[in-house]
Structure formats: C-alpha cells, structure tokens
Amino acid sequence: MSDSKLLRGTMILTAATFISKILGLIYIFPFSAIVGQQGLALYAYGYLPYTVILSLATMGVPLAVSKFVAKYNALGDYYTGRRLFRSGMVVMSITGFIAFLMLFFMAPVLATLIIRDPSELQGNSMDDIIFSIRMVSTALIIVPIMSVIRGYFQGFQSMGPTAISQVVEQIVRIIFILSLTFLIVGVYQGGIGLAVGFATFGAFVGALGGLAVLLVYWFKRKELLNRQMSESTIDHQIPLKSMYRELISYALPLSFVGLAIPLYQLIDLFTFNNALIASGVRQEEAEVAFGVFSQSAHKLILIPVALATAFSITLVPTITKSFINGDEDLLRSQITQTYQIILFLTIPAAVGLSILSFPAFGVLFGLGDVEIGGSILRYYAPIAIFFSLFAVSAAILQGMNKQKYAVIGLLVALIVKLLSNYLAIYSLGALGGVLTTYLGYTISIAINVWAIGKFANYNYRFIVKRLILISIFVAIMAFVVVIIKHVLELVFPMTNWTNTLIVLIPSIASGGLAYFFLTVRSHLAGQILGQRFSFLRWKKKRTEAQ
Structure with a gap:
C-alpha cells in the first residue's frame, strides 16, 4: 500500500474513532447526572461481560477477515475473499445467537460473582445486575454480522464503511440511552436499575443503525465488487475447511489481543467491589469507586487512545502487504511513523490529564465525587500511553504473522493482574487496581517491543x-x-x-x-x-x- 493510502485510511478511521470516543465521552456526562456513579457501575456490570462474550463470538473477525481478504486480493484472487464473506455471514449469525443465549442465561451466575452479598439498601440489587446483563445480551444477535461486513470492506483498504457505521451506531445508541433514561428517571420517576437496564439495551438499537449503514454501502458497491471478482486473474479454490483453518489462525490471536482492555476490566469487575467491601468499605462507596474507575475516568483516558486504536486497525492489512512483499524498508518506515505519532500525541495528553485530574473530573462529572474521581484519574491517566503502545505494537506483530508473541505477553500480564489484583485493592484501595494494570501492560509492551525488534530487525535508537x-x-x-x-x-x-x-x-x-x-x-x-x-x-x- 502506498503511503498516501495508509495516511488516507488512517485519517478516516482516526476521525471516526475520535468522533465515536468523543460522543461516548459527552453522553457520559448527562448519563451520570441522571443515574450517578453507582448507575455507571451498574452499566459496567452488564457491558463488560457483553464485551468479552462479543469478542469470543466474533473471534477477531473484522481484522482477521481484513487480513485474509487483503492477502488474496494482493494475489489477484477476489473470488476467495467473497466466498469467505458469504460463509462468514452464516457462521457469525449462528455464533452470535449462541453467544446471546449464553450471556442471557449466565446472567444470575455472573451477578453473584460481581457482588457476592449485595445490600439493596446501599447499592445495586442482584435483580438490577441480572436485568442489565440480559438487556445488553440482545446486541450479540446483530454485532457479529456487522463484523464480517466491516472486515470485508477493510480488506479492500476501504475504511469509509467501517468509519461511518461506527459513528452512526454510536449516535443512535446515545440518543436511545439518554432519551430512555431521562424518561424513566426524570419523567416517570422510575428506578435507576430499570433505567440502566434499558441503557444497556442501547447496544442493540445502535447496532441496528450501524448495520443499516453497512447494508447501504454494500448495495451501492455490489456491482463494482462483483466486477472485480469476475476479473480475478486466479482462483485458489480453497476448500471452506482450509479457509477457516487459515482464518482461525489469524482470528484467535487477534481476538485475544483485542480483548486486552476488556479482560483487564473483567478481572477488576470480579475483584474490585469484593476486595473493597472485604477491607471494610461499604457497598455504596465501593460501587462509586468502581463507577469512576471503569467508566468515568476510563472514558476520559480512552480519548487519546483513539488514535492508537485507529492505527491498529489500518496497520494489519498494510503491514501484511509489506511483509508478504518482503519490503523491509517500507515495513520499518511504517513502524517508525506509527510510533512517533503515538508518542507525540498521547504523552502530552496523558500527562496533562493527570495534572488537571481534579478540575477535569469536577467540571465533567460534578463536584460530588470529585475527591475519589480526581484521585483515581490522577494516577490512572498515564495508562493511556500504555494502552496506545500495546495496541500499536500488537497490531504490528499481527501484520508480521508474529501475533503469538503478543498473545504470550498478554497471557503473562493477565496472570500477574489476576494474582495480584485482589490483594492490591484490599491493601491500597481503588489505586491497587490502577497499579496492577500498569504492571500488566508493562510486561506486555516489553515482550511486544522485543519481538518487533527481533523479527522486523528494527532498531529503536x-x-x-x-x-x-x-x-x-x-x-x-x-x-x-x-x-x-x-x-x-x-x-x-x-x-x-x-x-x-x-x-x-x-x-x-x-x-x-x-x-x-x-x-x-x-x-x-x-x-x-x-x-x-x-x-x-x-x-x-x-x-x-x-
């Protein structure tokens, strides 16, 4: 891929990701004003398991399909990519429905793990947690199908459909969340549990909007895509079994690496409240801290990370092409270009957010919880640099077919996080979760950086x-x-x-x-x-x- 195409695709996805993240940040302010930090915690109780199950159901499909299609398109075989697309739509429909059933019926079990002995007088009830998990599970029926379509378009280095559908999906979701929660709480004086449950259902409604955009793009470009397929210079005629074996070899590592942040948050989900409550903190206070840690502060931190996310999406097909063509100079140039931009933008953003944590949290989320919010944000903000470096370095390894090293690094880091998280939070409070996240990401990034230096012959000087x-x-x-x-x-x-x-x-x-x-x-x-x-x-x- 030419540099101009890399920049064009990056800028499109960067703009879309920033818009999506900013919208995701902006809506949190009125949403938290309606439901409070405890309501945000309840929202996380439903949304975090959904995120993990979704990634398992889709198995890294967007990036895997993108990599697969880009590879065979470069060889002049458009037919193989289309066969994968058709088959993938069927498979993802089935896996999505199975994932929906799993999450829906597992909700009571997950709820007991999040808070073992909830107090309905002080915090969210068990019924509220189960309801939130079950409402968000419906999105699993649609989102996996979208992942196939997005991956197919990205394999053609066409980032517009993914970008526009992401923004529309976010806008529809936010309008639904704010409208329903305001009506339930503000107009009809309903409970926070009911409002947050319908808020998590916004994932399903937003997915409908995103899918509609992708279908419009598909029907507009169908004639061109069919013509490219008919003009294919070669047809490898790969059996579906072999095709899926190759796709899974891409998808499993991609899925696991893409789960990094959700897996860290999942560990926090099942240890954070229980550790704080065991240390003597009331459930209400524990849930406020978790709401800040997993939602309020986390949303702010993800803004500078948006650029890294966009780069990780575009890097896989472009680096794959450079790697397959044996163009080592272009490969190293792409790595250098990406590292520079990530460091140039994320370091000042993270440091600035850390210094201004108290006024930033106070202005955006109110002064009621500013002490706990500002304190967590001050120490948590620099993690944006670690999130960004991990996303980019893992994407580089994926493009070089060395994703196993990213997986190994993440596995080691998650084990360290899992073993140390409860004790750290019990001993240090909410900041213990921050500390173990830093520790885990440092391990992962160190392994990724070493692997890139070794296999790309890359000098970091x-x-x-x-x-x-x-x-x-x-x-x-x-x-x-x-x-x-x-x-x-x-x-x-x-x-x-x-x-x-x-x-x-x-x-x-x-x-x-x-x-x-x-x-x-x-x-x-x-x-x-x-x-x-x-x-x-x-x-x-x-x-x-x-």
Whole structure:
C-alpha cells in the first residue's frame, strides 16, 4: 500500500474513532447526572461481560477477515475473499445467537460473582445486575454480522464503511440511552436499575443503525465488487475447511489481543467491589469507586487512545502487504511513523490529564465525587500511553504473522493482574487496581517491543531519541500547566463548578499552546505530522528558501 493510502485510511478511521470516543465521552456526562456513579457501575456490570462474550463470538473477525481478504486480493484472487464473506455471514449469525443465549442465561451466575452479598439498601440489587446483563445480551444477535461486513470492506483498504457505521451506531445508541433514561428517571420517576437496564439495551438499537449503514454501502458497491471478482486473474479454490483453518489462525490471536482492555476490566469487575467491601468499605462507596474507575475516568483516558486504536486497525492489512512483499524498508518506515505519532500525541495528553485530574473530573462529572474521581484519574491517566503502545505494537506483530508473541505477553500480564489484583485493592484501595494494570501492560509492551525488534530487525535508537525530545517538551508543558493551575486556584478556589471551570480552561489552553509552540519551533511537529498538516512545515520551508 502506498503511503498516501495508509495516511488516507488512517485519517478516516482516526476521525471516526475520535468522533465515536468523543460522543461516548459527552453522553457520559448527562448519563451520570441522571443515574450517578453507582448507575455507571451498574452499566459496567452488564457491558463488560457483553464485551468479552462479543469478542469470543466474533473471534477477531473484522481484522482477521481484513487480513485474509487483503492477502488474496494482493494475489489477484477476489473470488476467495467473497466466498469467505458469504460463509462468514452464516457462521457469525449462528455464533452470535449462541453467544446471546449464553450471556442471557449466565446472567444470575455472573451477578453473584460481581457482588457476592449485595445490600439493596446501599447499592445495586442482584435483580438490577441480572436485568442489565440480559438487556445488553440482545446486541450479540446483530454485532457479529456487522463484523464480517466491516472486515470485508477493510480488506479492500476501504475504511469509509467501517468509519461511518461506527459513528452512526454510536449516535443512535446515545440518543436511545439518554432519551430512555431521562424518561424513566426524570419523567416517570422510575428506578435507576430499570433505567440502566434499558441503557444497556442501547447496544442493540445502535447496532441496528450501524448495520443499516453497512447494508447501504454494500448495495451501492455490489456491482463494482462483483466486477472485480469476475476479473480475478486466479482462483485458489480453497476448500471452506482450509479457509477457516487459515482464518482461525489469524482470528484467535487477534481476538485475544483485542480483548486486552476488556479482560483487564473483567478481572477488576470480579475483584474490585469484593476486595473493597472485604477491607471494610461499604457497598455504596465501593460501587462509586468502581463507577469512576471503569467508566468515568476510563472514558476520559480512552480519548487519546483513539488514535492508537485507529492505527491498529489500518496497520494489519498494510503491514501484511509489506511483509508478504518482503519490503523491509517500507515495513520499518511504517513502524517508525506509527510510533512517533503515538508518542507525540498521547504523552502530552496523558500527562496533562493527570495534572488537571481534579478540575477535569469536577467540571465533567460534578463536584460530588470529585475527591475519589480526581484521585483515581490522577494516577490512572498515564495508562493511556500504555494502552496506545500495546495496541500499536500488537497490531504490528499481527501484520508480521508474529501475533503469538503478543498473545504470550498478554497471557503473562493477565496472570500477574489476576494474582495480584485482589490483594492490591484490599491493601491500597481503588489505586491497587490502577497499579496492577500498569504492571500488566508493562510486561506486555516489553515482550511486544522485543519481538518487533527481533523479527522486523528494527532498531529503536531513533525512537528513543524522539521519546527523549518529546519528554523534555512535555516536562516544560507540565511546568507551565502546574504554575497556571496553582495561580488560578489561589484566586478561584475550586469550591463550585464555575470556579473549577475557570481553573480548567486556561490551564488546558496554556499547556496546549506551550507544547504546540515548542514542537513547531523545533520543527518536531513538522517532521512527524507535516505530511498531514502542511502549515506545520511553513517555517522550515521559508528558512530553506532563504
């Protein structure tokens, strides 16, 4: 794939992912205002098991199908990809329905694992937890089918259908969630459990919207796709059994690696509340902390991670092509390009969010839970860098057919997280869960980085130099933000929402301007992002002209 095609696909998915993440962040504010942090915890009780079951049902299908189709398209065989598409639609319909039945009937068992002895006076009841899990399970009937269609389009390096369907799916889901919860709680004075249950059902409604978009794209492009298939220069005539064996060899590692964040959260789901309650914390307080940890703070952190997610999607087919063609120079260039952008964008975002954790949480989620929310966010925010590096490094290994190393790293990390999480939370409170997440991701990233260096013959010297320079600029930015924040707090104590907003906005602006000025004046921004934003290179061009 040409660099321009890589950039185009990346920019489309980046824009869509950012829009989706921002919408997912924005809706949390009114949603949390309606149901509270305990309501967010209840939402997580349903949504996290659904996410894991969904990944098992789809088995990494979008990326696996994308990789499979891209491989055979590059060989001039469009027919094999179409056969996989047709068969995959049938298989995913069946596995999706089976997954729905599993989650629906497992709901009572999962509920007892989340909170072993719930107190209905202080926290969410067992019936509320079961209801939320069962309502979200319905989405499993539709989402697996979408995964096949998205993967097929991505195999043609067409990212538009995936991007647009993701945004539409999110918009439909959010409108449904906010409308229903407001009506249930605000108008009809219904319970939080009923409102959150219908909120989780929004996953099904949103999936209908996303599927409608994909079907529109399919019927618009069907004639072109059929013509490409008829013009295929070769037909490998691979039996379905062999085809699925190859697909599963891609899909199992892809599915497992794609489950990284949900699996970490699943471990927290089954240990967080129980560990805090065992240490003497009331259920209500434990659920508030879990709501912050798994939803509020987590949503904020995922914004800078959105870029890494977009890159991980586009990298698999492009790196696969470079790897198959034996173009090592292009492969290393793609790796360098990706690492630079991830570090350039996520490090300042994560550090800034950590410094401004209290005013950011107070403005976005209210001052009622700002102490626990700001405290968790302060220490949890830098995990965005780890999430991003893991997503990108795992995607690179997948593209090189070395995904087993990403799987090994993740397995080791999850075992460490599982063995240490309960004790860490029991001893350190909510921050224990943060600590074990850092520990696990450090292990995974170390293994991924080593494997890339070994099998891509990649030298990290240049990236280390870039990291040092970016870190220096971020340190200066952080100093500016701390000073501005401290001065503003002296004049505007953060005792009400307005003062907190006055502290937050100038602090963000000063940090952003400082980092922008330093990186543009040093030409770092132009060297990393110049191909995307030509204005970043104008000073360099003017200097060269003189």
